């Protein structure tokens with residue numbers, strides 16, 4: 001009999017506690033192991049170069065035919081003027097603004113080549129500009145980008161349009177150009193406000209500069225501002241990071257993302273520089289920094305949405321969490337359900353209900369493919385029925401914090417608890433340690449389980465390497 005069904009009936013599901021004053025650090029320590037971040041399932045390392053582009057694009061056409069299904073557009077703008085040594089993004093470091101003109105030519109070709117596979121009546125519910133640094137573009141280049149998009153896609157009246165901002169480079173004209181394009185949400189890269197940390201990571205950004213960028217965006221009528229921080233950087237201590245949190249919270253951002261620094265110098269060689277002063281916090285120090293962020297932001301009235309995301313209680317994300325309508329995709333947590341993601345630019349990843357496809361991560365190859373009239377797809381994946389079901393289960397844990405057996409059985413057309421009995425039984429240790437609570441009709445994450453959701457979700461991952469295999473493909477859970 002499945003373990004979950006053998007448990008006595010439990011009380012109705014309740015929300016995991018939002019009060020982190022009683023964090024169990026020993027438990028977090030025990031399960032702080034490598035695990036995927038599940039912005040997709042299967043995860044990106046499983047996308048394969050041999051997947052035929054036609055197959056990936058046919059799925060795109062089939063899905064777009066449903067004009068009631070919303071689309072989400074993503075544009076990757078890879079340019080940055082200098083390299084931050086911690087950075088894990090796909091970037092092109094240059095000061096030559098002309099490179100962005102050539103890149104916009106390529107983006108326009110990509111939009112045109114993708115056009116025949118898409119239904120232009122499909123409303124765009126979400127549009128996001130990420131990078132790299134979208135603020136590398138001049139106001140004229142931003143306006144051109146907007147015209148290219150608006151000429152080919154129909155934005156829904158309530159579309160959520162957002163942009164990533166580098167406060168060191170933002171000018172009033174850029175803020176206005178992105179606003180004219182439709183942006184009302186902005187996320188600011190801050191990472192840490194301590195000058196010693198900033199110098200160590202090669203990203204000097206006085207707090208006044210961040211405050212001024214914040215004010216500029218508010219004055220330009222951006223309605224939601226988010227701040228990105230990173231813990232685990234060189235020279236960060238609980239005392240220094242407490243100051244960072246205090247300063248950032250004083251700006252009253254609507255959302256915060258507090259990412260764990262992922263040290264992967266074998267993938268990102270510039271990160272090797274951060275080993276130089278032997279000042280990188282170890283796992284124990286990182287855990288203390290994470291706990292500090294959680295407690296500070298909870299005390300300041302922010303709701304922990306999941307993983308690294310926090311939002312004010314009246315924010316759309318917090319409301320979606322309460323309503324059980326939260327989604328997760330390559331940009332983290334989202335409120336827009338059921339959207340196909342059409343991504344443009346080098347390295348960007350697109351998603352339909354049954355496929356993932358990723359563009360080449362090399363700028364030259366990206367340009368060459370488009371110049372030859374080909375979409376620059378480097379690798380992809382066609383999901384099996386089993387992949388689709390497991391993605392539903394994993395995203396259920398990541399977003400709803402629970403699995404409702406009856407609802408999943410109705411959705412899948414078979415008895416969920418019986419079919420996934422081995423996976424449910426594999427939760428025994430997590431249940432014994434208080435990460436999940438079993439009910440007769442489902443499982444629910446506890447407050448600790450929410451923090452370690454990657455570990456719980458990985459028990460349903462059919463592609464994960466065995467525990468003995470090298471795990472450096474994934475960062476640690478915290």
Ligand code: SF4
Nearest residue numbers: 080083084087089132
């Ligand atoms: S952190 Fe941002 S600004 Fe710095 S190199 Fe990476 S993408 Fe560019």
